[in-house]
Amino acid sequence: xxxxxxxxxxxxxxxxxxxxxxxIKQGEVFGLIGPNGSGKSTxxxxxxxxxxxxxxxxxxxxxxxGAIAPHQRVxxxxxxxxxxxxxxxxxxVWQNLWVAWxxxxxxxxxxxxxxxxxxxxxxxxxxxxxxxSGLGDKADHLASNLAFGEQRRxxxxxxxxxxxxxxxxxxxxAGMNSAEVKDLCHRVLAMKEMGMTVLxxxxxxxxxxNVTDRITVLNFGRPIAQGTPLEIQNNKLxxxxxxxxxxNAQGGGN
Amino acid sequence: xxxxLGIFQTIGVHTLLGLSAYLLLLTGQLSLAQVGFFAIxxxxxxxxxxxxxxxxxxALAIGAFTAGFFAFLVGFPALRVKGLMLVVATISFSEIxxxxxxxxxxxxxxxxxxxxxxxxxxxxxxxYFAANGWEQIHIVGLIWFMVIVVMLALWWLDQVxxxxxxxxxxxxxxxxxxxxxNLTMVKVAAMTGGGVIAGIGGGLFAHSTTYVDHHTFVILxxxxxxSYPIIGGLRSVMGTLLAVIFIQGVIVExxxxxxxxxxxxxxxxxxxxxxxxxxGLLDGHLLEDLKKLLGRLTKGEKADA
Amino acid sequence: MNFDHIDIIQSLIDGVLFGSIYAxxxxxxxxxxxxMHKLNLAYAASGIAGAYAGLxxxxxxxxxxxxxxxxxxxxxxxxxxxxYFACFxxxxxxxxxxxxxxxxxxxxxxxxxxxxxxxxxxxSFPAVLPDAYFFLGEFGIRGxxxxxxxxxxxxxxxxxxxLYRTKLGLxxxxxxxxxxxxxxxxxxxxxxxxxxxxxAGVLGGFAGCLxxxxxxxxxxxxxxxxxxxxxxxxxxxxLGSIRGAIIAGFAVGAAEGLFLLxxxxxxxxxxxxxxxxxxxxxxPNGLFGTTINRD
Numbered sequence: 001x002x003x004x005x006x007x008x009x010x011x012x013x014x015x016x017x018x019x020x021x022x023x024i025k026q027g028e029v030f031g032l033i034g035p036n037g038s039g040k041s042t043x044x045x046x047x048x049x050x051x052x053x054x055x056x057x058x059x060x061x062x063x064x065x066g067a068i069a070p071h072q073r074v075x076x077x078x079x080x081x082x083x084x085x086x087x088x089x090x091x092x093v094w095q096n097l098w099v100a101w102x103x104x105x106x107x108x109x110x111x112x113x114x115x116x117x118x119x120x121x122x123x124x125x126x127x128x129x130x131x132x133s134g135l136g137d138k139a140d141h142l143a144s145n146l147a148f149g150e151q152r153r154x155x156x157x158x159x160x161x162x163x164x165x166x167x168x169x170x171x172x173x174a175g176m177n178s179a180e181v182k183d184l185c186h187r188v189l190a191m192k193e194m195g196m197t198v199l200x201x202x203x204x205x206x207x208x209x210n211v212t213d214r215i216t217v218l219n220f221g222r223p224i225a226q227g228t229p230l231e232i233q234n235n236k237l238x239x240x241x242x243x244x245x246x247x248n249a250q251g252g253g254n
Numbered sequence: 255x256x257x258x259l260g261i262f263q264t265i266g267v268h269t270l271l272g273l274s275a276y277l278l279l280l281t282g283q284l285s286l287a288q289v290g291f292f293a294i295x296x297x298x299x300x301x302x303x304x305x306x307x308x309x310x311x312x313a314l315a316i317g318a319f320t321a322g323f324f325a326f327l328v329g330f331p332a333l334r335v336k337g338l339m340l341v342v343a344t345i346s347f348s349e350i351x352x353x354x355x356x357x358x359x360x361x362x363x364x365x366x367x368x369x370x371x372x373x374x375x376x377x378x379x380x381x382y383f384a385a386n387g388w389e390q391i392h393i394v395g396l397i398w399f400m401v402i403v404v405m406l407a408l409w410w411l412d413q414v415x416x417x418x419x420x421x422x423x424x425x426x427x428x429x430x431x432x433x434x435x436n437l438t439m440v441k442v443a444a445m446t447g448g449g450v451i452a453g454i455g456g457g458l459f460a461h462s463t464t465y466v467d468h469h470t471f472v473i474l475x476x477x478x479x480x481s482y483p484i485i486g487g488l489r490s491v492m493g494t495l496l497a498v499i500f501i502q503g504v505i506v507e508x509x510x511x512x513x514x515x516x517x518x519x520x521x522x523x524x525x526x527x528x529x530x531x532x533x534g535l536l537d538g539h540l541l542e543d544l545k546k547l548l549g550r551l552t553k554g555e556k557a558d559a
Numbered sequence: 560m561n562f563d564h565i566d567i568i569q570s571l572i573d574g575v576l577f578g579s580i581y582a583x584x585x586x587x588x589x590x591x592x593x594x595m596h597k598l599n600l601a602y603a604a605s606g607i608a609g610a611y612a613g614l615x616x617x618x619x620x621x622x623x624x625x626x627x628x629x630x631x632x633x634x635x636x637x638x639x640x641x642x643y644f645a646c647f648x649x650x651x652x653x654x655x656x657x658x659x660x661x662x663x664x665x666x667x668x669x670x671x672x673x674x675x676x677x678x679x680x681x682x683s684f685p686a687v688l689p690d691a692y693f694f695l696g697e698f699g700i701r702g703x704x705x706x707x708x709x710x711x712x713x714x715x716x717x718x719x720x721x722l723y724r725t726k727l728g729l730x731x732x733x734x735x736x737x738x739x740x741x742x743x744x745x746x747x748x749x750x751x752x753x754x755x756x757x758x759a760g761v762l763g764g765f766a767g768c769l770x771x772x773x774x775x776x777x778x779x780x781x782x783x784x785x786x787x788x789x790x791x792x793x794x795x796x797x798l799g800s801i802r803g804a805i806i807a808g809f810a811v812g813a814a815e816g817l818f819l820l821x822x823x824x825x826x827x828x829x830x831x832x833x834x835x836x837x838x839x840x841x842x843p844n845g846l847f848g849t850t851i852n853r854d
Contacts, residue, residue, distance in 0.1 A: 048432055074434030086429035088422040098415055099422040100433035116414045162434055284656050286663075331839040337655060338598050338798070342790040343839060346832040349787055353829045473783060477663050484660055518671040524664030525645050532650060532657035 001026045001197050002047070002078075002166050007056035009042055009221075016042040018221035020056070024166065029188060029198045031208045031229075034218030035241065040201040041083060043218075044170045047199075048080055049073055060165065075102075077165030081155045081172055089144030093135055093154055096143050097126045097161040104163060126161070133157040133187075149180045156187065166197040173204040185210050209233070217241070259390050263462055265502050266397035270455030271475070272482030272494040273404050274448040279483050280417075281444050282424035283337060287328055287344035289476035290351035291321040291449040295456025296466050297355055297371065303382040303461070304369050305362050310382050310461065318453035324351075325449020326442060333441040348476055356468040376467025380460050393462050400458060404451055405491045412490075420444060424488075452479070474517070477524075485527055487534030562820060569698050570816040576704035577773070578812015579711035583766035584785060585792030585804035586718065587759040593735045593799045594755040597658050601642050601665035603786040606763030607779070608669050609635025610771045611677075613764075614684055624687045627772075632764030638669070639760020643753050652738075666786065673779045681778035684771040707769045714765055715805060721758065722801070731755055735799075784828060788815075791835045797848025807846060 007020040017039040024030040032040050046053050049070035058065040063076045079100075088096050101122055103109055113121055130136050133153045138146065143154060152172060159167050169188075173181050181204055188211045191198060202208045208215065209229045217225040217232060219241045225232060232238055274288050299317030302308040332343035359373040371377040383393055411417040423430045423440050431437050460466045482501065486493030505523065509516050527534075584603055591599045613631030616622050622630070646661035691702030722728035730751045733741040742748045770785065771777045792811050796803025811831065818830040838845065 050428070069436070070431050071434050071436045074432070079434075080432050082429070082432075086426050086432075088418075088425045088429065090421055090425050091418055095418045096422075099418050099430070099435070101415075102434065115416045115419075118414060158433060282656075284659060328836075331836060331843070335839065335843045338592075338659070339794060339839070339843070341598065341600075341659060342787075342794050343835060346787055346791065346835050349783070350829050350832045353826070353832075357825050357829075474667060477667060480660070481664075484656070514671070514675060518668060518675070521664045521666075521668030521671060525661045525668070528646070528657045528661035528664070529649055532654050 001028075001061065002199065003057075003059045004043070004047070005057040005059070007043065007046060007058065008054045009039075009046055009051070010054045015221050017046065017053075020218070020221070020223055022216050022223070022226070024197060024199060027192070027195055027197055028213045029192050029200060029211050031212035031215035032199060032201045032218065033203070033208055033215060033232075038218040039221040040218055041170055042221075044080060044168045044199070044201055047073075047078060047168060074100075074162050074164070078168065079159035079162040079164035079166075080168040081152075081159050081170055083171040083174060085148075085151045085155055087143040087146075087151055087154060087158070089142065091143055092140050093143055093146065094123070094126050094130060094139040096154060096158050097129060098122065100158045100161040101126065102161070102163045129157055129161060132190075133160075148175065149183075152176070152180075152184075153187075160191070160196075164196075166199060167191070168199045168201070170201050171203060172200070173202060173207045176204075178206070181206055256390065259394050261503065261507055262394050263390075263397060265498050266394065266401050267455050267459045267462070268478065268482065268502055269401050269495055269498045270397075270404060270451055270458070271479040272486070272498050273401075273408060273491060274451035274455065275480045276483035276488070276491065276494050277408065277420075277448045277451065278441075278444045279480070279488055280420040280424050281441050282427070283333065283340050283441055283444070284480055285340060285344045285445065285448065286473060286476040286480065287325070287347045287445075288448065288452045288479040289471050289473065290328075290344075290348035291325055291452035292456035292459070292475070292479075293348075293351050293355060293466075293471040294321040294324055295453030296460035296471075297358075297377065297456075298453075299457030300377055300380045300460040300466065301360070301370065304377075304380055305360070305364060307364065310386075313382075314454060314457040317457040318450045321453025321456065322446045322450035325452075326446045329442040329445030329449075330438070333445060334438055344476075345473060348471070348473060352468050352471045355471070374468075376465060376469075377460070378465050380464045380466070382461055384464070397458050397462065400454055401495075404454070405495070408491045421488075478520075481520075481524055484534055485524075493534065565697050566820060567817065570820040571813050572698055572700060572816075573704070574813040574816020574819075575809050576701065576708050576812070577816070578809040579708040580766050580770050580773070580808075581788050581792050581811050582805045582808020583711050583714060583762055583769070584789035585796060585808045586715065586801065587762045587766070588789050588793040589796065589799060589801055589804040590718070590731075590755055590759045590762070592793065593801070594731055594752050595647060596735075596799075597647060597655060598662070598790070599642060599646070599756070599759075600659065600662040600786060600790075601646070601669060602639075602662075602759065602763055603767075603789050604666045604669040604782045605635050605638040605642060605760055606765075606767035607770075607777070607782050607785065608638055608673060608767070609633075609760070609764030610684075610767030610777055611673060611682075613768050614682060614771065614777055617685060624685045627685075627687065628765070628768050631768040632761040635764025635767065636757045636761040639756040639758075639763070640753060642760075643756035647752070647756075648749065666782070670779055670782050673782075677779070679779065681776045681780070684775055684777050686775065687772045701773075703773050707773050710765070710769065714762060718758070718762065719801070727751070727754060787832060791832065794835060795838050795845050797845030800845065800847035803845055803847035 002024040004020055004022050007017050009017040020043060032043060034040055045051060047058055047065065060076055060078060065073050065076065068076065088099060127139060130139055133156065135150060135154060138150065146154060173184055176184065185207055188198060200212060212229055215227065215229055215232045216223050217238050224241055225235045225238045271288055271292060275285060278285050295317040298320045299313040302313035302316055303310060328343065328347050332340045355371065357373055358371045360370045361368050361372060362370045369379045419435055419440060423435060423437060427437055482497040483494045486497030505519060506516055509519065587602055609631040612634035613627030616630040617624060617627055642665055646665055647658045650658045688703035688706050693700045693702060722731060730746045733746055734748050734751045738748055788811060792804055792807045796807035814834055815827060815831050818827045822830060
């Protein structure tokens, strides 16, 4: 599905990403973890095209993402959330989804309806997505008036509204309490059951270890280990680079 | 009566200018090119009725279309890059347009009279309305008809997805782009729409005053244009209308006795408003405050009763 | 029309010499942009206002002519500080439109004050600079413009020294790159920004006086073209690039000289302003602008 080959990004003298390869399969939840500054978020931003890579290729199926503009990558099938929530605060909850909305493949309503359709044209489907996200009763609230956890869920729903082939989650659990993290675990697993492919960049081990199928560990922009959550937990190299000591590593795994 | 109609005329034309800036401000972009589009609309439609003796309506339409076309041409390179660049580009554009008409001399003999733009002397003889028996009340009626049409169009835009997309781009460009929105396309479309609206305003202005010259189309007018929606807030088109009525009706007309000091006060007013309410005077907060106040007052009355 | 190479080179020389004034204005815009990532559109107006103050010190107080070059920059520096407080100091950090709009308001305020005080008519500025004329082979060089250029180079050198050799400069550059981090490191951000505005203002005051002295008149009509050309210099040089602003200043001056020769004084500015669009299309980051950004 998503394949990254020899990805390199330098900021001046800083090698944020320095030769990264990974391949995410259809329907898989793929984890990208690593200490602060190891290049995880930069990787997400490179896939979305916020800045161009110094070197390397990003392929989504047969589409070379590097060759198309950032907004076209959403049409190609890439949607994302942000580490620091970025909603359209002046719009209502359901308008946030309306802006990002793409019709299901095969059910497109056409250009005119897309841009100049009244609010009623897709309201039902949007409401369904809101119910799924636990925001069913907040549809007409201003996005900026939502509570923190609700804002996170809305951002996730907005990414899903674009009907992507793959969703990039950039530290979705940042700032959440443990109940909210559990809820997020269920959501990501539910998305996986719906057949979605997910790239998860995360610090919170409880989430990573419970939902991912495979994990790549980054340090200084380079992959230092790859494997299933269990393999990663027992990897000495990872424990040294990331967890610092093996005690911490066990904590989140259960 | 004539005096009052004159004020209505000015407020109508300035509302069109303000609405043209409003449309682009929804996407978070500040343009000082509105006066350039206004000038293009004025000169093109004026040339069509005067030199080519067209009917006013197709002339206004072509004037608006030309202004929109130039808005597209300017918007495309200027909106690809970051926001502040647009200000520089649009100031330059407005001055280019002004200097172009400052140099434009196109004198033609029509029905035994020499007419047309005469560079520094300005473009006189835009007498379509007088020549066709329109009275001032008709002219004011036409201007306000166009104002209402444009306001309805912009109100309608907020009912459809395009309006939400414009506001999304204005709130957070990065998030909008990551939601699959082509930022350049949306901004250029808004710029083009703004150009058309300003072009209509320019055509109406030229024909209602019968005389334009390059002094009319200075950056000060562009500043007025953007200050209306900024002061009125971006919640709805009504804010812009109220701001025009406030500035043109109260500051400019009401302070007529202060003579040239009015422009000075306008400058101070902008600085003051920006410091006190950077989001505009008539923003959501003010409306909510007013609602609360009204609610409290009516409650108080009930309690009294 | 036909021009031989002598005409062309002559007008390029005149243009480059005059361009030093644009370089100074562009440098001022760049300093402020570099410090706060905001444009101060009233900046060139404050320079012109400074020149008026210098002129008034001569006509009203009867000071010796050279004192204009002292009073002018100081007044412009004070206006710069006032502009900082009126349009920038109390604005929310993320809001770019509000300070921009306020500075446009300030531009018209300054302009209207000048128009009011002078009844809108241009005033003649005393010939402070020598009226000498040198010949370099076939080409003539105006002595006053040569002095303008030399003076500008000295000012630029002083600015560079201040930026790269003093603690103030270190603070300015730190604030420009990471305002919050700089604040946490104990750099008084507001004071640093205020100082930058004063410094830029003084620079603008010199530019205004030099402009008035070499043109011979002061008029409120000078403000807007000077503002736009300063902005164009800033954009062509690359927003925030000091070296770019200086080089672009001379380049815009040269282009202006050439357009003056080819198209005459009435159309000259059209072509200078069109240069901006050429850059926006083909090189939107300017000569020395950077594209590196990281969130």
